[in-house]
Amino acid sequence: MRPGFDQLVEDLERGCTTDGQVVEGVVCVADDRLYRRAEDLARFFSALTRQPGRVHIDPRGVRDPYSQEGLLQAVRSLEAAETETRVRSQRLTNWHWARAAEGVPHSGPRPFGWKDDRITVHPVEAPLVEKAIADRTGGRTVSAIALEWCALGVTGTRGGGPNPQTVTQIMTAPRVCGYRANRGELLLVPETGHPVLGQWQPIVTPDQWQAVCATFSPGNLYMHRGSGTPRLTETRAAPRHLASGILRCGANRQDGTVCRGRLCAQKGRSRRSPYVYSCRECRRCSISGPLADEALERLLFSEAAGQAQPSEAVRRRWHAGEMDLQEKRKIIATVFTRCDVRPGVKGEPSWDFSRVEPVWCGGHLRPPVSPGSQAGWTHAEPTGQ
Numbered sequence: 552m553r554p555g556f557d558q559l560v561e562d563l564e565r566g567c568t569t570d571g572q573v574v575e576g577v578v579c580v581a582d583d584r585l586y587r588r589a590e591d592l593a594r595f596f597s598a599l600t601r602q603p604g605r606v607h608i609d610p611r612g613v614r615d616p617y618s619q620e621g622l623l624q625a626v627r628s629l630e631a632a633e634t635e636t637r638v639r640s641q642r643l644t645n646w647h648w649a650r651a652a653e654g655v656p657h658s659g660p661r662p663f664g665w666k667d668d669r670i671t672v673h674p675v676e677a678p679l680v681e682k683a684i685a686d687r688t689g690g691r692t693v694s695a696i697a698l699e700w701c702a703l704g705v706t707g708t709r710g711g712g713p714n715p716q717t718v719t720q721i722m723t724a725p726r727v728c729g730y731r732a733n734r735g736e737l738l739l740v741p742e743t744g745h746p747v748l749g750q751w752q753p754i755v756t757p758d759q760w761q762a763v764c765a766t767f768s769p770g771n772l773y774m775h776r777g778s779g780t781p782r783l784t785e786t787r788a789a790p791r792h793l794a795s796g797i798l799r800c801g802a803n804r805q806d807g808t809v810c811r812g813r814l815c816a817q818k819g820r821s822r823r824s825p826y827v828y829s830c831r832e833c834r835r836c837s838i839s840g841p842l843a844d845e846a847l848e849r850l851l852f853s854e855a856a857g858q859a860q861p862s863e864a865v866r867r868r869w870h871a872g873e874m875d876l877q878e879k880r881k882i883i884a885t886v887f888t889r890c891d892v893r894p895g896v897k898g899e900p901s902w903d904f905s906r907v908e909p910v911w912c913g914g915h916l917r918p919p920v921s922p923g924s925q926a927g928w929t930h931a932e933p934t935g936q
């Protein structure tokens with residue numbers, strides 16, 4: 552609803568204002584205040600040029616709305632306005648995103664490697680992180696690095712001692728190279744697709760960060776687990792559902808972009824769906840837990856998985872019930888980058904597996920799995936324990 556705009560278009564079409572003043576043109580301080588959508592631009596231009604001899608004045612001077620150049624100028628500023636609107640609405644969807652996009656550090660305990668201001672690198676911890684990344688990239692095991700840190704008396708920012716998992720978190724967090732992540736995803740500048748840079752001092756270069764990430768299998772990566780800023784003492788409850796963390800919301804936002812929020816498991820209401828996965832960001836997408844888990848399992852062992860498909864031995868153990876949930880989840884993390892879930896249709900209670908759309912590993916975000924990976928799970932044959 553833009554009553555002012557509607558009034559303007561009406562006046563232009565009529566040729567005069569409601570109190571009878573003749574309209575000879577339009578003075579506009581900023582195009583994006585005038586039209587933000589193509590429909591508005593079309594309405595405005597057709598009304599403006601309904602009569603000859605009118606002018607369109609903006610801060611840069613007089614435009615001739617009847618000329619091709621005048622129209623092109625308007626289209627260009629419409630494009631700029633559309634981008635601006637899209638970026639703005641994306642930012643407003645979530646406060647963290649807004650903070651993140653500006654590169655403002657997280658709230659909460661300081662991350663290991665930085666001082667309390669979260670900006671300046673810590674004189675003792677940062678060199679440790681840098682050396683650990685170099686050592687790991689050079690082939691050292693994470694356990695060896697963790698032992699070294701223990702021997703040096705290193706403690707976490709909340710007092711805990713280092714272990715392989717926390718050391719891995721610290722080394723693979725995007726923040727070590729200045730990249731900003733939120734909810735487990737690298738933040739990209741919408742216009743350019745480049746990573747958003749934080750305001751803090753980086754410890755290593757993006758190349759070094761990527762190199763160290765490439766030494767881990769995806770299930771162990773910070774990006775895959777999507778925790779917050781890594782801390783030595785961070786402990787999280789292990790997920791209790793197969794598809795937790797891998798499902799993304801496929802609902803459209805009002806601005807036409809796809810939500811991509813994480814679907815989180817929560818209690819369901821029916822016997823058939825004792826739990827459901829739901830998007831907490833837009834609340835427009837929810838899928839029965841058993842349905843999503845079964846869809847994931849079907850995809851995993853389908854022809855569509857191609858090279859990513861687990862070995863026959865893995866398949867047998869999986870179906871024989873010899874695997875616990877965490878092992879299954881690790882396998883899933885090596886096969887899918889994520890799965891997008893199409894929102895269900897209201898009043899259509901069908902059990903539709905096609906709502907889960909896989910994004911297979913091997914896409915651009917998948918770091919190569921190194922054979923010497925300490926973390927262990929690769930596509931090699933299972934050890935059979």
Ligand SMILES: [Zn+2]
Pocket residue numbers: 800801802810811812830831832833834835836
């Ligand atoms: Zn959503």
